[in-house]
Amino acid sequence: xxxxxxxxxxxxxxxxxxxxxxxxxxxxxxxxxxxxxxxxxxxxxxxxxxxxxxxxxxxxxxxxxxxxxxxxxxxxxxxxxxxxxxxxxxxxxxxxxxxxxxxxxxxxxxxxxxxxxxxxxxxxxxxxxxxxxxxxxxxxxxxxxxxxxxxxxxxxxxxxxxxxxxxxxxxxxxxxxxxxxxxxxxxxxxxxxxxxxxxxxxxxxxxxxxxxxxxxxxxxxxx
Amino acid sequence: xxxxxxxxxxxxxxxxxxxxxxxxxxxxxxxxxxxxxxxxxxxxxxxxxxxxxxxxxxxxxxxxxxxxxxxxxxxxxxxxxxxxxxxxxxxxxx
Numbered sequence: 001x002x003x004x005x006x007x008x009x010x011x012x013x014x015x016x017x018x019x020x021x022x023x024x025x026x027x028x029x030x031x032x033x034x035x036x037x038x039x040x041x042x043x044x045x046x047x048x049x050x051x052x053x054x055x056x057x058x059x060x061x062x063x064x065x066x067x068x069x070x071x072x073x074x075x076x077x078x079x080x081x082x083x084x085x086x087x088x089x090x091x092x093x094x095x096x097x098x099x100x101x102x103x104x105x106x107x108x109x110x111x112x113x114x115x116x117x118x119x120x121x122x123x124x125x126x127x128x129x130x131x132x133x134x135x136x137x138x139x140x141x142x143x144x145x146x147x148x149x150x151x152x153x154x155x156x157x158x159x160x161x162x163x164x165x166x167x168x169x170x171x172x173x174x175x176x177x178x179x180x181x182x183x184x185x186x187x188x189x190x191x192x193x194x195x196x197x198x199x200x201x202x203x204x205x206x207x208x209x210x211x212x213x214x215x216x217x218x219x220x221x222x223x
Numbered sequence: 224x225x226x227x228x229x230x231x232x233x234x235x236x237x238x239x240x241x242x243x244x245x246x247x248x249x250x251x252x253x254x255x256x257x258x259x260x261x262x263x264x265x266x267x268x269x270x271x272x273x274x275x276x277x278x279x280x281x282x283x284x285x286x287x288x289x290x291x292x293x294x295x296x297x298x299x300x301x302x303x304x305x306x307x308x309x310x311x312x313x314x315x316x317x
Binding site: 041042043046047050051054055058059062063068071072075076079080083084133134137138139140144145150153154157158161172176177179182197200201204205207208211212215 | 230233234235237238240257258261262264265266268269270272273274275276277278279281285286289290292293294296297298300302303
């Protein structure tokens with residue numbers, strides 16, 4: 001399978017680059033008015049935008065970096081950078097997508113810093129065939145997550161997604177957890193739509209295989 | 224359609240981006256292949272469980288601390304109006 005090289009691999013995308021993603025609806029998003037007020041220096045408007053998206057940005061950063069302290073720093077940096085570059089946001093994409101794109105860039109840069117001698121990129125480890133073909137065909141228990149406490153389940157999910165290569169983890173986070181469209185995910189990561197679909201498939205299948213160890217009907221194999 | 228063909232269409236199937244003729248083939252395959260049926264079911268549950276769970280805590284204290292730090296940096300940049308700083312503590316819509 002051909003793997004497209006991401007511009008993120010060697011050169012971080014400028015967060016101010018806004019990719020046009022056609023939205024199906026023509027309605028003006030309420031964020032547009034907040035952004036305009038914030039551009040004019042309105043503190044309350046910008047604070048409202050931070051309030052609305054801080055959880056999503058923190059979660060995205062933590063999913064990608066797998067580190068809580070990094071996620072805290074990144075969340076601060078993302079909003080400060082967004083504030084500095086507000087004039088360059090033209091409203092061609094959703095404000096939240098623009099923020100997520102900054103968060104992805106910051107998170108990948110943080111990963112690179114952590115691994116000083118190796119390049120960490122969207123392309124890392126994606127050429128592996130591991131997990132691309134299903135092997136586990138066991139059915140899961142009904143509502144399997146209910147067999148675990150909230151904290152146990154959170155631990156299982158964290159451990160499971162942490163095992164994915166960053167390139168898969170990031171696509172899954174944006175597409176399936178943060179609910180970005182395939183096109184928005186592609187734009188945020190500087191990837192083609194087919195590349196996003198390919199990585200998403202493999203991410204989903206790998207996670208499925210790993211979760212199956214906990215959720216399958218065969219109780220002996222569940223823990 | 225065999226299992227490999229089916230797998231290649233799985234993402235489009237989940238995302239509802241599949242043309243009707245192909246969808247009919249996919250459904251026909253699912254009707255005869257228990258393995259693929261399990262893969263669809265458990266992959267869907269995988270997505271649902273991640274989407275429904277809050278894997279990382281984001282307590283109020285953290286939220287307040289991060290937002291205060293962001294706003295302080297923004298104010299220090301000098302781009303925010305003094306009058307607007309005051310209005311952030313007041314009800315909006317006046």
